[in-house]
Amino acid sequence: MADVIVVGAGVVGAACAYYAARAGLDVTVLDRGPVAGGTTGAGEGNILVSDKEPGPELDLAVLSNKLWRELADGVDFEFEAKGGLVVAETPAVLEQLTALAVKQGVEHTLAGDLAAYEPHLAQGLAGGVFYPQDAQVQPMLAAARLIRAAQDRYGHQKVRLRTGVTVTGFLRSGGRVTGVRTSEGDLLAAAVVNAAGTWGGEVARLAGVHLPVLPRRGFILVTEPLRTPLVRHKVYTAAYVTNVASDNEGLETSAVVEGTPSGTVLIGASRERVGFDRTISLPVLQRLAAQAVALFPVLRDVRAIRTYCGFRPYCPDHLPVIGADPRMPGLYHACGHEGAGIGLAPATGHLLAQLLSGQSPSLDLGAFRPDRFPAEAHS
Amino acid sequence: MNAYDLVVVGGGPAGVAGALTAAQAGLRVALLDSGARLGGQYFRHLPASFHASREGMLHHGLDRFVRQSGTLERLADLRLGHQVWAVTRQEELLAVHAVMTSDGPHGHPVELPVVLRTRALLIATGAHDRPLPFPGWDLPGVLTAGGAQALLKGNLVAAGRRVVVAGTGPFLLPVAAGLARSGTRVAEVLEANGGLGLAGHPWLALSKAGEAAGYAATLLRHRVPYRTRHAVVAAHGERELTHVSVARIDRDWRIRATRTVECDTLAVGYGFVPQIDLATQLGCDTGHDLDGSPIVTVDASQSTSVPGVYAAGEPTGVGGAVLSELEGRIAGLAIAAELGTPPAGEPPAVPGLLLRRRTRLRAFARALQQAYPVQDGWQSWLADDTLVCRCEEVTLGAIREAQRLGATDARSIKLLARPGMGWCQGRMCGHAVACLAGQAPQPPRRPLAQPITLGALERISDDKPN
Numbered sequence: 148m149a150d151v152i153v154v155g156a157g158v159v160g161a162a163c164a165y166y167a168a169r170a171g172l173d174v175t176v177l178d179r180g181p182v183a184g185g186t187t188g189a190g191e192g193n194i195l196v197s198d199k200e201p202g203p204e205l206d207l208a209v210l211s212n213k214l215w216r217e218l219a220d221g222v223d224f225e226f227e228a229k230g231g232l233v234v235a236e237t238p239a240v241l242e243q244l245t246a247l248a249v250k251q252g253v254e255h256t257l258a259g260d261l262a263a264y265e266p267h268l269a270q271g272l273a274g275g276v277f278y279p280q281d282a283q284v285q286p287m288l289a290a291a292r293l294i295r296a297a298q299d300r301y302g303h304q305k306v307r308l309r310t311g312v313t314v315t316g317f318l319r320s321g322g323r324v325t326g327v328r329t330s331e332g333d334l335l336a337a338a339v340v341n342a343a344g345t346w347g348g349e350v351a352r353l354a355g356v357h358l359p360v361l362p363r364r365g366f367i368l369v370t371e372p373l374r375t376p377l378v379r380h381k382v383y384t385a386a387y388v389t390n391v392a393s394d395n396e397g398l399e400t401s402a403v404v405e406g407t408p409s410g411t412v413l414i415g416a417s418r419e420r421v422g423f424d425r426t427i428s429l430p431v432l433q434r435l436a437a438q439a440v441a442l443f444p445v446l447r448d449v450r451a452i453r454t455y456c457g458f459r460p461y462c463p464d465h466l467p468v469i470g471a472d473p474r475m476p477g478l479y480h481a482c483g484h485e486g487a488g489i490g491l492a493p494a495t496g497h498l499l500a501q502l503l504s505g506q507s508p509s510l511d512l513g514a515f516r517p518d519r520f521p522a523e524a525h526s
Numbered sequence: 527m528n529a530y531d532l533v534v535v536g537g538g539p540a541g542v543a544g545a546l547t548a549a550q551a552g553l554r555v556a557l558l559d560s561g562a563r564l565g566g567q568y569f570r571h572l573p574a575s576f577h578a579s580r581e582g583m584l585h586h587g588l589d590r591f592v593r594q595s596g597t598l599e600r601l602a603d604l605r606l607g608h609q610v611w612a613v614t615r616q617e618e619l620l621a622v623h624a625v626m627t628s629d630g631p632h633g634h635p636v637e638l639p640v641v642l643r644t645r646a647l648l649i650a651t652g653a654h655d656r657p658l659p660f661p662g663w664d665l666p667g668v669l670t671a672g673g674a675q676a677l678l679k680g681n682l683v684a685a686g687r688r689v690v691v692a693g694t695g696p697f698l699l700p701v702a703a704g705l706a707r708s709g710t711r712v713a714e715v716l717e718a719n720g721g722l723g724l725a726g727h728p729w730l731a732l733s734k735a736g737e738a739a740g741y742a743a744t745l746l747r748h749r750v751p752y753r754t755r756h757a758v759v760a761a762h763g764e765r766e767l768t769h770v771s772v773a774r775i776d777r778d779w780r781i782r783a784t785r786t787v788e789c790d791t792l793a794v795g796y797g798f799v800p801q802i803d804l805a806t807q808l809g810c811d812t813g814h815d816l817d818g819s820p821i822v823t824v825d826a827s828q829s830t831s832v833p834g835v836y837a838a839g840e841p842t843g844v845g846g847a848v849l850s851e852l853e854g855r856i857a858g859l860a861i862a863a864e865l866g867t868p869p870a871g872e873p874p875a876v877p878g879l880l881l882r883r884r885t886r887l888r889a890f891a892r893a894l895q896q897a898y899p900v901q902d903g904w905q906s907w908l909a910d911d912t913l914v915c916r917c918e919e920v921t922l923g924a925i926r927e928a929q930r931l932g933a934t935d936a937r938s939i940k941l942l943a944r945p946g947m948g949w950c951q952g953r954m955c956g957h958a959v960a961c962l963a964g965q966a967p968q969p970p971r972r973p974l975a976q977p978i979t980l981g982a983l984e985r986i987s988d989d990k991p992n
Contacts, residue, residue, distance in 0.1 A: 156932060182932030188941045287941040291931035310934045371949060371977060409918070409944065414980075427807060427973040429614055429623070429986060436983035447981035452951060454973045 149175040149307070151503060152327055152336040154314050154350055156180075157187035158286055158489050159481050160342035161293040162496030165218075167340075168301040170504040175336070176294060176306070177329065179313040183287040186344045186488060189457025191367060191405070191413050192286040193381070194490040196253045197231045197278035198388050203514035204466055205251060208487070210510060211494035212280050218493060222296045224289035225408050231281030231381040232264050233388070234272050234442070240385045241273040247388070248276045255279075267377050267445045281381055283405065286489045317354045317478075324354060324477030338503055340479045345460035347468070347482030351517075356474050359520050360483045362458035364424065366417045366431050368439070369453040370446070372410030377445055381405040384442065387416060398431060402438035404446075412446065414439045416486070423458055461485040462520070469495050469515040471502055479503065480517045530556050530603070531865050532858075533622045533644040535610045535804060538566020539847045540839025540854035541650030542594050547858025548648075549601035553865060556603040556642055558610055558624055560976075564595045566652050608640060611976040613804050619643045620808075620834060625982045637982040646834045646861050649805050649822065650854060653798035653840035656819075658900070659914045659922075659958050660907045661760040663794070667767030671795025675701045678708060690770055690787055692716040692758040693795040695898040701793055703741040706748040713789050715745065716756040716772060718779055718796075719898050759784065759907040761792055779903025796900050799957060799967075800841045803975035808832050812969040815843050816895040819957070820969040827860030827876060828853055836861060845891030852884050905962065914962070915955040917948025925962055936963045949977075 151167050153160045156178035164174045178184070194215050199205035219226035235241035248255045258275040261268050297306045309331070316328035318335065326335035341358075343350040351358035386401035403415040417431045432454060440447050460483045462468060467484040479502065481495050498508040534545040537559030545557040559566070598604065608624040615621070622642045630636030655670035657663065669677070671693055678701075688711045691702040702715045745752055759781060760771040769788045773781040802822050806812065811823040811831035822830055822837040829836050838857040839850035856876050863875030908914075910923035920943050928942035936959050939945065945959045946952025951972055952959070960967040 178932075181934040181938035183941060184935075184938050188938065287938070291928075291933070291942055295931055308932050310932050368980075368983075370980070409947070411947075426809075427612065427614070429612065432973075432983060433986050436980040440980050440984050447984070448979055450977035450979050451974060451983060452949060452977045453947070 148335040149173045150336065151175070151338045151340060152177060152334060153340045153342050154327065155185075155342035155344055155346075155482070156182045156290065156294065156308060156310065157185050157342065157344050158183065158290040158293070158492040159344065159484065159495055160340070161290040162492040163340050163342050163481050163499050164306055164496070165293045165297040166493075166496040166500035167503055168297040168306045170500045172500070172503060174297070174306050175334065176308045177312045177314060177327070177334075178310050179330075181310050182294065182308065183290040185346070186457050186459060187290050188287050189455055190286055190459075190486070190489055191403075191415060192284045192289070192489050193487070194282040194284060195231060195278075195381070195487070196251070196280050197233055197255075197276070198383075199251070199487075200247075201250045201252070203511070204487070204491075205253070206510055207467075207491055207494050209253060210497070211491050212282070214493035214497055215282065215284065215490075218293065218296075219284075222292050224292050225285035227283045227408065228279075229281070229283060229380050229405070231278045231383070232258060232261075232275050233278070233383055233385060234261065234268070234275035235385050236272060238273045241275070244276050244385050253278065253280060265379060265382055267443050268382070269442055269444055277380075283381060283407075284489060285408075289489065289492075314350060314353065322476065324475055338477055338479055340481055340499060342481045344482055344484075344488065345458045347460060347480065351480070354472075354475055354478050356472055356478070356517070357520065357522060358468060358480065358483070358517060359463055360460045360468070361420070361462075362423055363461045363485065364417070364419050364421050364456055364458055365415065365486065366428065366435060366454055366456045368414040368432060368435050368451045369455070370412040370414070371450045371452050373406075373412065373449065374410070376406045376410070377449075378404055378406040378412055378443060382442065383416075384438070400431065400434045400438060402442045404439050404442055412449065414451075418459075418486075425456060427454070459486045460488070464519075467491060467495065467515055468517050469498060470512045470517055472517045474518055528554075529619050529643040529645060530554050531644065532556075532646045532648060532861055533558065533620070533642050534648040534650055535559075535622065536566060536650035536652055536839070537561065537564040537606070538650060538652050538839065538850065539591065540652075540850035540857075541566070541648065542591065542598055543851045543854030544648045544650060544836075544838055544858040544861075545602050546594050546598045547855050548862050549598065551858070551862030551866065553862055555601070556605060556644070557598065558605045558608040558622065558642070560607065560609045562606055564598075564604070564606070565591070605640070605642075609976040610804065611974050611978045613647060613808055615808070616643065619645060620647050622647065623986065625976070625978050637979045639978075639982045639986045641986070645865060646836065648854070648857050648861065649802070649830075649835065649837040649841055650839050650850075651801040651804065651841055653800045653844055654953055655795055656797045656799045656957050657794060657954060658796045658904045659912055659955065660758065660904070661909055661912045662762055662767075664913050664916050665761050665763050665767045666765070667763065667790055668761050668792045668794065671697055671701045671793045672798075674791070674793035675704060678704050687711060687791070688713055688789045689791040689793060690714050690716065690758060690772070690789045691793045692718075692756075693797075694718040694900065695795065695797050696894060697795060697798075699741040699745075701795070702750060703744040705793070706744055706750055712745075712748065712750045713787055714756075714772070715750060715752045716758060717752065717754045718757040718775060718901075720755040720777070757904075757907075758792060758794060766790070767792060773907075775903065777901070779901040780906055797898065798840060798844045799953065800844060802837075802841045803970050803972045805830060805835070805837060805841060806969045806971065807973060807975065808835055810835060810837070814966055816892055817899060818966045819844070820967055826881065828857035829860065843888070843891065844895070845888060849884070849887040849891055852880060852887060856880055856884060902961065914958055915945035915948065915952075917950050917954070918944040918946075920945040922962070925959065929963070934963075936960045936965055936968065939963055
């Protein structure tokens with residue numbers, strides 16, 4: 148019997164397992180697919196503080212940023228402390244960006260001379276703000292190697308990864324969760340962590356509690372590998388910040404462009420609420436290409452060789468769900484991180500491990516409470 | 527401009543036959559192909575500068591194909607040099623998205639988007655070579671069998687001075703014979719499977735006796751040894767290929783004994799992978815060929831599970847040029863019947879004779895696939911440092927490490943270790959990675975069937991139907 152069962156071997160589940168094992172707990176990670184096969188494998192690997200409004204999510208992001216740097220010392224998941232450059236097309240937008248940066252209170256520099264940061268940026272932009280803390284990881288490697296690191300450091304007997312195991316129900320006794328029913332038989336545990344990402348709502352339903360986690364589709368274009376890097380930092384336009392927090396049902400896109408260690412350039416970002424529909428959307432790809440070329444005209448002759456979409460788990464208030472579920476003792480949640488799951492994973496795992504081992508969490512988790520949504524909400 | 531009745535993607539035997547048949551029935555047809563001339567991989571044309579009279583020597587059935595192409599040019603809209611990268615549904619119609627390169631301002635070539643709207647689509651995109659990885663297969667001088675033949679057919683230049691041809695399947699014969707005839711020294715032809723040898727080759731047992739006998743006679747005349755149950759298991763050389771390790775192998779392709787053969791070119795092919803990217807984009811049902819390759823499922827009229835979308839030739843199962851042409855013809859007739867309004871009392875759209883012939887040819891294709899399977903023993907030829915994906919330089923060791931980290935299928939191996947992430951998008955290594963994952967190859971998920979410049983992609987909204 149494990150102390151903790153983590154449902155989901157994405158980056159959040161991996162971080163939960165890592166920190167729980169570090170706290171001395173015995174952990175089993177379950178996934179119906181392979182490691183990192185869901186939303187973790189369909190993102191860009193962003194670790195951003197720059198795009199968060201001041202408040203609980205920014206606090207979480209700042210803590211997480213610090214933890215990613217600690218983890219990267221000793222575990223190889225292509226951590227790149229590249230920094231993020233947010234650019235403004237007009238002086239009015241630049242003023243808003245600057246005001247936001249001041250409110251955020253995180254390390255930043257006003258980037259007056261954009262060309263010094265990004266020589267290939269388009270002419271005529273008003274300016275930007277540079278956030279040195281923004282970083283990137285290879286998210287699939289991060290998830291897989293965090294679990295491996297937990298095994299190596301805290302014992303292969305203490306941390307087990309079981310792929311291809313589907314959770315089909317919950318075991319309960321005396322009003323408490325005591326384990327899960329799976330495709331491979333019943334598994335007992337003192338605590339179960341729902342780290343099922345976009346499918347977190349379904350796992351919660353199996354436990355009989357309501358959690359409004361829904362998919363928001365995003366496409367990413369990948370270019371051919373370039374011999375000489377054209378884009379040094381993560382570069383995005385101010386529109387990205389407003390889209391991240393937007394409630395709009397329809398398609399929203401903003402230019403997000405960055406290079407990767409393998410030489411490719413990743414181009415995002417789109418957000419639409421279309422359920423779990425993987426059908427290619429050419430209008431979305433067209434907009435992503437147009438926005439990227441507008442920002443970096445040199446990309447016009449570069450070929451896109453691949454595109455993929457992922458489903459980001461969002462809650463109505465765009466905040467993740469982290470903590471014990473008061474409606475179902477023994478059940479914990481760590482899901483609903485929308486497009487920020489990679490960035491927020493270590494802090495999520497760290498805080499949840501504090502809860503699991505009976506400590507009080509070092510950040511107030513009030514804003515992320517699982518029972519904050521109306522019982523009958525269907526958004 | 528109005529939509530086409532039929533757009534055909536692919537100008538090989540299946541596509542040309544389908545387009546011609548439909549055009550002759552009065553349909554408004556366009557055919558797109560990425561090449562500069564019709565012919566596809568099978569009838570790869572020579573550059574115009576060579577005398578056409580020499581082509582007949584290299585291509586069986588070329589005269590007929592040239593006649594068909596000539597007629598097609600008059601009856602249909604031929605769009606050569608067009609790379610189709612996506613097909614989407616637009617209300618009642620299908621939109622075929624392609625790019626073509628044209629001279630922009632200052633003579634700088636610019637890629638332009640083109641979209642054709644059509645009532646029906648025929649996917650005749652053929653197949654590509656299926657190599658297997660082995661130590662040294664990334665050395666200059668190692669070619670796919672199809673690549674060697676393309677060099678030979680396209681340029682009439684012998685691919686190398688001293689060649690070893692290795693792999694499995696009947697395609698090795700025309701490659702070796704073509705090389706020998708062109709004056710190249712073919713050191714050996716190595717067939718990994720066993721059984722029949724040249725004398726009992728399925729081509730002799732079936733309808734293509736003359737063709738196979740011709741290849742056999744050519745190899746004999748040039749004293750080229752043809753060895754079954756032999757394979758090239760490693761290629762060697764400092765900067766380029768200088769010699770190969772040839773192994774005698776057992777039924778499961780495990781190595782029994784090896785020796786060294788000097789050569790500067792190795793043409794190696796283990797069959798073909800059907801190109802079905804456009805079909806999977808549209809959500810067509812797929813199945814598996816006898817060798818495990820994903821193929822498009824079609825009914826008796828070559829229609830896929832998606833209304834208006836047809837497939838012919840290798841995408842429905844690898845079967846060679848003759849079957850491809852027949853399937854193209856059947857598709858053309860079926861599409862004409864579907865879109866036209868035949869008067870009552872007409873005979874059936876597709877004559878039973880053609881359908882019976884297709885049944886025979888498909889049985890023949892199945893027999894060939896059964897005679898030339900790819901056995902798992904090839905995996906034992908690889909060392910930890912052997913490249914599996916050449917684009918991203920992913921070794922077998924990296925793939926095994928990804929599996930130990932929890933990647934249980936080909937897709938998650940790709941996400942963790944990057945095989946198939948590079949320029950060819952897994953077309954070369956996809957089959958091998960699936961085998962290493964212990965999985966049947968899965969239908970491709972390639973929303974971009976061809977690379978497209980961001981500049982062209984940016985302009986797809988203002989491309990007018992034309």
